[in-house]
Each structure stands twice: as structure tokens, then as C-alpha cells.
Amino acid sequence: xxxxxxxxxxxxxxxxxxxxxxxxxxxxxxxxxxxxxxxxxxxxxxxxxxxxxxxxxxxxxxxxxxxxxxxxxxxxxxxxxxxxxxxxxxxxxxxxxxxxxxxx
Numbered sequence: 275x276x277x278x279x280x281x282x283x284x285x286x287x288x289x290x291x292x293x294x295x296x297x298x299x300x301x302x303x304x305x306x307x308x309x310x311x312x313x314x315x316x317x318x319x320x321x322x323x324x325x326x327x328x329x330x331x332x333x334x335x336x337x338x339x340x341x342x343x344x345x346x347x348x349x350x351x352x353x354x355x356x357x358x359x360x361x362x363x364x365x366x367x368x369x370x371x372x373x374x375x376x377x378x
Contacts, residue, residue: 302359312360313351321362 278286296302308316322329333344354364 296357296359300358302357305359307358308360310355313355317360317362318351 275285275287278288319326336344354360357364
């Protein structure tokens with residue numbers, strides 16, 4: 275929050291602004307909307323590309339402690355799928371760590 279204060283010039287909570295703009299206000303739809311399955315059918319395959327098989331293997335072979343991260347990412351994807359306007363930057367930043375599970 276200190277960094278946000280430095281750049282915005284006022285105390286702000288970015289997550290609140292995101293919810294206020296995209297969910298409550300619905301203003302994100304002005305920039306385009308996608309169907310609910312966009313992250314699964316287009317977003318995830320585009321981001322992972324050739325790492326998709328490793329991602330799937332990582333999800334299957336993940337240890338119990340690593341499955342917690344998987345559930346958090348699935349929850350994040352499900353919540354973001356409810357918003358009409360979707361972008362790559364809204365999710366998937368941590369998904370690439372799951373491909374690392376196959377090498378552990």
C-alpha cells in the first residue's frame with residue numbers, strides 16, 4: 275500500500291478498485307467481453323502453449339502441500355471467469371510454477 279500511495283498520491287487499495295470498476299460498476303465490459311470459459315478454452319492454452327502437457331502433469335503429480343496452490347489458482351480462475359471482461363493479466367501469473375512440479 276505504501277508503493278501505491280507513492281504512485282497514486284493517495285491511500286488506495288488496488289484490489290478494491292478492481293472490484294469496484296469491474297464487478298460493481300461493470301465498466302470493464304466497455305473494453306470487450308468474453309464467455310465464462312474463456313480462461314480455460316483460450317487464456318490458459320495461450321499462456322502455457324507448449325508447456326500445457328507439463329502443466330497437466332504437474333497438477334496430477336503435485337504433492338499435498340503443492341495442491342493447496344493448485345486449489346488457490348483454480349479458485350482465482352473461477353472467480354475471474356465470472357467477470358465479463360477478461361484479460362491475461364488478471365490471472366495466471368502463478369500458474370507457471372505448477373509446471374515446475376514435474377521436475378521436483
